[in-house]
Amino acid sequence: MFSTLLLGALVAAIQVASGALIWLAVRGSRSTSLIEAIGVGVALGTVLSLIGTQLSLLVGFSSLGWLLPIPLALLILLLNRFKFLPLGRLELESPSRWLSVAAVSFVGFVLLIPGFVRTPLTDGYVTGSRYHGDLVFFEAVAQFVSHVGPGESSLLADYGIRYHWFAYGWIGSLTDAIGADPFVVMTRIFPVVMVVGAAFLTVAWAVRLSSGRWTPLLAGLLVVVAGFVGAEQGVILNFDSPSTAYAGVLAIAFALVLTDFLRSESARWPSLVILAILAVGMMGAKASQAAVVLVGLLAIALANPDKTIT
Numbered sequence: 001m002f003s004t005l006l007l008g009a010l011v012a013a014i015q016v017a018s019g020a021l022i023w024l025a026v027r028g029s030r031s032t033s034l035i036e037a038i039g040v041g042v043a044l045g046t047v048l049s050l051i052g053t054q055l056s057l058l059v060g061f062s063s064l065g066w067l068l069p070i071p072l073a074l075l076i077l078l079l080n081r082f083k084f085l086p087l088g089r090l091e092l093e094s095p096s097r098w099l100s101v102a103a104v105s106f107v108g109f110v111l112l113i114p115g116f117v118r119t120p121l122t123d124g125y126v127t128g129s130r131y132h133g134d135l136v137f138f139e140a141v142a143q144f145v146s147h148v149g150p151g152e153s154s155l156l157a158d159y160g161i162r163y164h165w166f167a168y169g170w171i172g173s174l175t176d177a178i179g180a181d182p183f184v185v186m187t188r189i190f191p192v193v194m195v196v197g198a199a200f201l202t203v204a205w206a207v208r209l210s211s212g213r214w215t216p217l218l219a220g221l222l223v224v225v226a227g228f229v230g231a232e233q234g235v236i237l238n239f240d241s242p243s244t245a246y247a248g249v250l251a252i253a254f255a256l257v258l259t260d261f262l263r264s265e266s267a268r269w270p271s272l273v274i275l276a277i278l279a280v281g282m283m284g285a286k287a288s289q290a291a292v293v294l295v296g297l298l299a300i301a302l303a304n305p306d307k308t309i310t
Contacts, residue, residue, distance in 0.1 A: 001121065001188075007178045008189040012046075018069035019045030024087050025076045026270040027260070031089040033207070035101055036256070039200030042193065043253035044274065045069045046170050046246075047281040053173040057149040066173045093207075097216060100203050104220030108195035111225070115191065115239065124181040132240050138168060139182050146172025166284035167246035187239050197249040198224055205256040208263075223252070247286035251293055254278040 020041030024032055052068025079085035118130040126135060141161060145168050150161040167190070175185045199220055206219035239245075257278060261271040282289045 001181070001184060004178060004180045004184055005188060008174060008180060008185060009192075011174060011177055012189065012193055015045035015049050015066075015069050016041040017045070018073035019043065019048065021073040021076055021087075022048075022069070023274070024090065025080075025085055026268070026274055027088050028268065028270075029086045029088050030264075031091050033091045033093045033097070033204060035093050035097055035200050035207075036204035037090065039197060039202075039204045040253055040256065042197035042200065043250050043278060043281070046193070047166075047250070047277055048072065050166055050170045050173060050281075051277075053146065054149055054169065057147075063146065063173065063176055066177050096213065097203060097207060100217040100220055101199055103217060104199040104203065104224050105195060107221060108199060108224040109192070112191050112195065116188070119183070119187045119239075121181070121183055121187070124183070126183045126187070135183070135186070135239065138239065138242060139186055141165060142168040142172035142175065142186060143182065144172075145169045146176050164243035164247070164284070164286040166281060167242035170246070171242065186242070190242060191239055191245070194245045194249055195224065198252065201249065201252040201256055205252060205259065208256065208259055243286040247282050247289035250278055250281045250285055251289050254282060254293060255296060 016038060018041070020037040022044055023037055023040040048069040049066045052065035053063060054065065055068075056063060056065030076085060076087070080087050118128070118132075119135065120127050145161060145165050150165050150169070171185045171190050174180070174189065175182070178185075202220045202223045203216040206216040209215075254275065257271060257274050261268070261275065264271070279293075282293065
């Protein structure tokens with residue numbers, strides 16, 4: 001299984017790098033921190049990979065649609081090479097920011113360990129008696145969506161899968177892409193990717209909102225640690241609820257991109273495209289996440305009653 005985990009990490013890293021490059025293209029000539037690029041890359045890379053998979057299934061081509069972020073990134077590099085598309089300078093950020101990311105990620109990884117212990121995997125099956133009861137259903141949805149799509153389902157009589165299936169779609173597509181056994185991506189790779197996404201995105205967003213030295217670290221710890229409070233095995237960033245975990249990470253990415261859009265001197269339409277993609281991702285991951293975002297937008301409006309977007 002170790003080689004499968006390495007291959008899964010490599011594929012996920014390629015998706016993240018592709019998403020990060022797309023974000024750099026959207027920001028144009030403006031400088032971007034590497035922390036922010038990686039965080040947004042987690043969200044964009046996985047969503048675009050999922051969308052590509054489902055489009056390929058829809059047209060009956062194959063399941064290779066998960067590669068979608070990669071040609072988009074290569075196209076960006078080609079356009080930049082011939083001076084048709086500017087890419088901003090990538091900033092490495094200060095060591096203190098990276099220490100914040102490292103500390104938050106480390107805490108998140110440690111908090112994943114109890115979930116790993118509760119879900120031992122043997123010959124393609126989750127064994128023992130302490131694993132989350134819905135895990136088998138989650139894996140069934142992931143496998144079905146990645147092979148057939150959400151339009152119809154053997155799991156629900158006469159109905160398709162209509163509610164928060166995006167997380168399972170990405171898990172299933174990555175399982176197919178690396179030839180992993182069932183439950184490996186769901187219980188080992190997915191939660192690690194979610195912790196990385198939450199850590200990088202929260203620290204990057206906090207840096208944009210505050211100049212306080214400790215704010216990014218405290219914000220990151222608050223989000224990641226709170227992600228393991230409640231439910232049975234950590235409802236936000238673990239596989240106790242993959243849909244909630246994915247929707248939460250996408251919501252932070254949406255907030256960061258929205259902050260960038262609102263604070264830019266000239267509104268850029270590519271940012272609106274990214275916001276639309278992330279909004280679709282949030283709704284597909286878990287529709288109820290929209291309520292959280294709407295409350296946040298309302299808070300912004302109340303805090304800035306005299307400001308309008310033109």
